[in-house]
Amino acid sequence: MQSINNKLLYRIYGHGRGWVFFPNEFVGSFNRRQIDNALSDLAEEGKIRRICRGMYDYPKYSELLGKTLSPDFDQVAQAFARKFNWRIQPGGDAALNLLGLSTQVPGKYVYLSDGPNRSYAIGAYKLEFKKTALKDIGFKYRESGIIVQALKTLGKERITPEILEKIRNEIVLKMCPKILKDTKTVTGWVYECIKEICREGENGQDRDNIGG
Known part of the structure; x- marks a missing residue:
């Protein structure tokens, strides 16, 4: 019979490296004391990492650098959203980073949220949630x-064919019809x-890319 530690580890590994989680992810299967004890053991064994109080990740490892990488800021944000049942959206630098439009590592990542204003220190950076209108x-x-947040952050004057091509390369073409329908109400120049960006994928063609 599998131990609770092994059962939790199996589920954690199933999400892949980089996954960030709170103990409440597992409350449907185990009681809280069992979960806390198991996660504490796994962290001490180096199989998972404690990021901050009550938060863990299954860290990514770089063979090239020969070291464990810092927590994925987007995975951290999504973990908070699951925990508090928030709807979130990457804003500003976070959106640019996710689309590969910025190679800089900012000291603060901002996410728009339908929850309260909150700020968390995660390692060397700060993760901030800003209460925002649902629209x-x-x-x-x-x-x-x-895509919308990245375009707005850059501004109309800074948009070039090269930037649009970079964004196009980051999305799965079969998503294009859905994105076009989903964003019909955004500002005119943004929708243009x-x-x-979606001109090659309006018919739902597929191709190999990062999102595929």
Whole structure:
């Protein structure tokens, strides 16, 4: 019979490296004391990592650098959203980073949220959630919101064909019809950019890319 530690580890590994989680992810299967004890044991054994109080991840490891990488900021944000049942949307630098439009590592990542204003220190950076009107985070698809926030952050004057091509390369083409429908109510110039980004995928063609 599998121990609770092994059962939890199996489920954690199933999400892949980089996954960030709280103990409440497992309350449907085990009681809280069992979970806390098992996660504490696994962290001490180095199989998972404690990021901050009550938060853990299954860290990514770089063979090239020969070291464990810092926690994934987007995975951290999604873990908070699951815990508090928030709807969130990457804003500003977070959106640019996720689309590969910025190689800088900012000291603060901001997410728009339908929850309260909150700020958390995670390692060397700060993760901030800003309470925002639902219309700004009300997209059905995550890709829609990331693209809209990235375009707005750059601004109309800074948009180039090269930037649109970079964004196009980051999305799965079969998502394009859904994104186009999802973003119809956004600012005119933003929607024109999205139409250009999605021009190759309006018929739902597929291709190999990062999102595929």
